[in-house]
Amino acid sequence: MPLPIYSHPSLTVLIDDSDSFLKSVAFQLDPALASKCFADTSSALAWIGAHGEPQPGRLAASYDTYPGPMEGCNVAFDIEQIHRISFEPERFMTPSVVVVDYSMPQMDGLELCEALRHLPCKKILFTGVADEKVAVDAFNRGLIDRYIKKSDDGALDKLEAEIVSLQQAYFAARSDPLRDLLELHNHSFLSDPAFSAVVRMVADQHGIVEHYLYPNPAGILLYDARGRAQLMVVETEAGMDAHYEVGCDNDAPPSFLQAVRERCIVPYFREGDGMYARDFAKNWHRWTAPAQRCRGAQTTYYWALFPLAPGELEQPAHPFEAFLREREHETAAP
Structure with a gap:
């Protein structure tokens, strides 16, 4: 998979009319997969609508507006936009994946997914009621991205694996419209499988949880869960x-x-x-x-990691660990 131009921890929204089931699922998921639960579909739609990033999203190129053939238009994009996402404290609240039950009193899960069609969040139908024909039809119509039966062996393990996979797909899809444009500006490594593997190896070794394309020097801005920053400088x-x-x-x-x-x-x-x-x-x-x-x-890429001291970036990044602590405090509050 090509390297997304940016990726950070995001939120999984769990929607089921059984409050006890929601609490059980949220408790059993990996804590790093931060979640928000709704037993009421109207509340869920309102919250996702307020926090979901619409198409085409915060990153967009600008085009000439004068009449003329599209191939003759000039395109402009501020690459600085990308790493500045890391300065947004609310970035971890982005709902990238929605897990929804099928049979609910206010509206069924597919009706809810239809209402979210305009948002880029990925959708999982996690249910014990809908039959396979209904799920396949919903998948073919682009309403859902995955279907998991609650009765399946290891259903929660499957759910967790699919959430991780779809979160990656979410950020990959946000990157695709800009990838070709960025490759023209010293960022050819974005689509190189060998270099993508290097970045993922470095992320594993250093506990990196978020990364952002960096403009000058060309490279990748990396953060671990504690908000410590490193710049991966990439030269050709x-x-x-x-x-x-x-x-x-x-x-x-x-x-x-x-x-x-x-x-x-x-x-x-x-x-x-x-x-x-x-x-x-x-x-x-x-x-x-x-x-x-x-x-x-x-080509051959030459790269090195440079730790960044506090103050070297325009703003500090709100660490993911702090976000998780805040979420835990909110959940524990009466």
């Missing part, structure tokens, strides 16, 4: 050549030029425009990290 052969040329133009030390020429380091000169300047001559090692290589389908 052309990018490394540019660092070398700028270094030569600014009389960089031979040791720096050799390290760049041999692809031993990835530079990230945070002060200034990100490239080498004469002021860095004595301490250039402070602004570099050992280069890791990823052989992609079309």
Whole structure:
């Protein structure tokens, strides 16, 4: 699966007319899969409508509005929008997956899914009543994305696995309309399977729970659950050549030029425009990290992780751990 341009923990909305069943399911799900429960369909629709991100969402490109053929239009997109999502405290409340029962007194589950069709949230029919024919028809009509019977062996394990899968699909779908455009701006690694695998490996190793495409230098902004940020700087052969040329133009030390020429380091000169300047001559090692290589389908990528100190980003990110604590406190409150 291609790498989403951004991904963060999101909310699973559970809707069932049995309050006791809702509490049981919410209790048994992985705590990292934060959930919100509704036994009343009207309340559920109102809440999801207020918190769900409409199509096309917060990230959208702008096009020329003058009459003319579409292929001749100019397209503009502010890449800075992407990582700024991490500054939004309410991002974890995004309802990415809705799990709904079929047989409910106010409206059945498929009627509810129909009412949510305009939203990009993924939908799971989790029921003991609807037969397979009804579920298949709903799937073919695009009303639901999955169907799980409550009576199935390991039903809750299946539900949890599908929630995780659909949350990933949710962010992938939010990325697809912009992917081709971003690949034209030094972000070809977004669609490279080899590099996507590297990012997922790094996420596993460092406990990363959210990531965002970063514009300058090109790379991925990573956060763990405690809100600690790292920037994964990604360079191509052309990018490394540019660092070398700028270094030569600014009389960089031979040791720096050799390290760049041999692809031993990835530079990230945070002060200034990100490239080498004469002021860095004595301490250039402070602004570099050992280069890791990823052989992609079309090119070789050179990447390195740079921990970001508090204050290096425009705003601090509200940590996922803090969000979970707040949710736990809200649930426990009388």
